[in-house]
Amino acid sequence: MSADTAIAQVKELFAAQYGADPTGVWAAPGRVNLIGEHVDYAGGVCLPFALNQCTYVAASPREDERIRICSVLPGDSEPVATECAAGSLGPGDIEGWVGYALGPIWALREAGTLPSDPRGYDLAIVSEVPLGSGLSSSAAIECAVGSAVVELELGSESLADPSVRSELIAAAIRAENDVVGASTGGLDQSIAMSGQSGHALKIDFLHGETMQVPFDLDGHGLAILIIDSKAPHSLADGQYASRRGVIDAVAASAEAPTLRAIGDADAIEAAARAWAEKEGYDLDVALRRVRHVSSEIDRTLHAIELLRNDDFEGFGADMYASHASLRDDYEVTVPQLDLIVDTAREFGAIGARMTGGGFGGSAIALVRREDVEPLSQRIAQAFEDAHFDPPAFLAATPSEGARRVA
Numbered sequence: 001m002s003a004d005t006a007i008a009q010v011k012e013l014f015a016a017q018y019g020a021d022p023t024g025v026w027a028a029p030g031r032v033n034l035i036g037e038h039v040d041y042a043g044g045v046c047l048p049f050a051l052n053q054c055t056y057v058a059a060s061p062r063e064d065e066r067i068r069i070c071s072v073l074p075g076d077s078e079p080v081a082t083e084c085a086a087g088s089l090g091p092g093d094i095e096g097w098v099g100y101a102l103g104p105i106w107a108l109r110e111a112g113t114l115p116s117d118p119r120g121y122d123l124a125i126v127s128e129v130p131l132g133s134g135l136s137s138s139a140a141i142e143c144a145v146g147s148a149v150v151e152l153e154l155g156s157e158s159l160a161d162p163s164v165r166s167e168l169i170a171a172a173i174r175a176e177n178d179v180v181g182a183s184t185g186g187l188d189q190s191i192a193m194s195g196q197s198g199h200a201l202k203i204d205f206l207h208g209e210t211m212q213v214p215f216d217l218d219g220h221g222l223a224i225l226i227i228d229s230k231a232p233h234s235l236a237d238g239q240y241a242s243r244r245g246v247i248d249a250v251a252a253s254a255e256a257p258t259l260r261a262i263g264d265a266d267a268i269e270a271a272a273r274a275w276a277e278k279e280g281y282d283l284d285v286a287l288r289r290v291r292h293v294s295s296e297i298d299r300t301l302h303a304i305e306l307l308r309n310d311d312f313e314g315f316g317a318d319m320y321a322s323h324a325s326l327r328d329d330y331e332v333t334v335p336q337l338d339l340i341v342d343t344a345r346e347f348g349a350i351g352a353r354m355t356g357g358g359f360g361g362s363a364i365a366l367v368r369r370e371d372v373e374p375l376s377q378r379i380a381q382a383f384e385d386a387h388f389d390p391p392a393f394l395a396a397t398p399s400e401g402a403r404r405v406a
């Protein structure tokens with residue numbers, strides 16, 4: 001679906017549901033993370049880019065204190081629609097997909113970015129970001145609705161203000177943590193708001209710094225292929241929280257705000273050892289978990305330097321090493337993701353790894369442009385041979401973050 005088609009569709013949906021044209025349409029993108037996985041909540045460094053696949057929100061303010069919201073989920077022809085009191089959007093008030101959509105409004109009011117009195121809105125949503133594919137459809141919906149409401153309340157130029165964007169990132173994270181109950185780390189919301197076309201974003205969570213890193217795939221005859229493993233994936237199901245729980249507990253036991261703040265890899269290992277012994281936690285598992293985080297942060301810093309020198313071969317080697325660490329030390333891959341990466345390596349792809357939270361979802365491969373088709377065929381065949389459900393393939397183009405589109 002092109003952006004124009006999606007915008008026309010979301011306007012039509014709005015008009016059909018509410019009998020009027022929307023005040024405007026806002027979009028926020030899905031993402032892939034090139035490297036730096038499961039380190040955001042540890043104060044680490046990530047390198048995501050925003051996709052051109054977006055979630056679109058058509059929105060208008062209302063005179064009363066009701067919120068009406070509807071969405072056509074991918075694969076469905078009929079919209080799902082619901083409404084609620086604009087004053088009841090906090091933890092325990094709303095759940096499911098509505099929590100992702102409306103939680104940010106609550107968090108923006110709590111933070112004082114939006115007026116605290118409950119305003120009503122009509123909202124219609126259409127998404128091109130596939131759900132459950134590890135491409136962060138959740139941050140896309142949070143940031144699209146958040147952007148819409150911020151501009152409806154604070155004026156049409158308010159997204160141009162970097163401090164408003166930062167407040168939106170924080171609100172989207174808070175909504176996901178407190179309203180939805182997924183303890184995710186902030187990578188997804190940051191890139192959904194801050195993506196720039198032709199760039200990946202270095203995010204350093206310890207120092208609170210970001211830097212745009214040129215990522216000119218076309219200019220180098222390269223492509224990033226996304227392979228959706230179709231293995232079911234959910235971050236609210238406890239697996240993600242259990243990985244994060246170990247990292248947070250080791251940091252807390254060393255009285256550090258994050259794992260990385262403890263110090264170098266040796267200091268982190270010593271802290272994990274002490275924590276595991278005190279808690280009676282499996283020592284080997286604890287050491288492997290923190291080793292993933294330390295090594296992934298080093299690898300990501302190394303990979304970013306390579307990329308800045310156009311060393312794509314070296315960058316690809318770091319991608320493979322990242323996958324191995326996520327598979328062996330962090331244990332967040334699934335057989336489908338490992339098969340994709342093994343197949344890509346045998347094929348001769350420059351690099352490949354799972355992307356996002358894992359436990360299903362997608363992998364990415366860095367390839368020469370002419371290899372996109374043959375590699376896709378090779379992976380599809382490998383899935384058939386292994387009796388896995390067929391994977392899906394998407395092209396990934398580094399694109400813009402959240403913005404008004406109509």
Ligand code: GLA
Nearest residue numbers: 037038184185186187356357
């Ligand atoms: C999910 C979370 C992010 C991050 C990644 C793993 O996408 O939402 O915060 O932790 O997993 O890197």
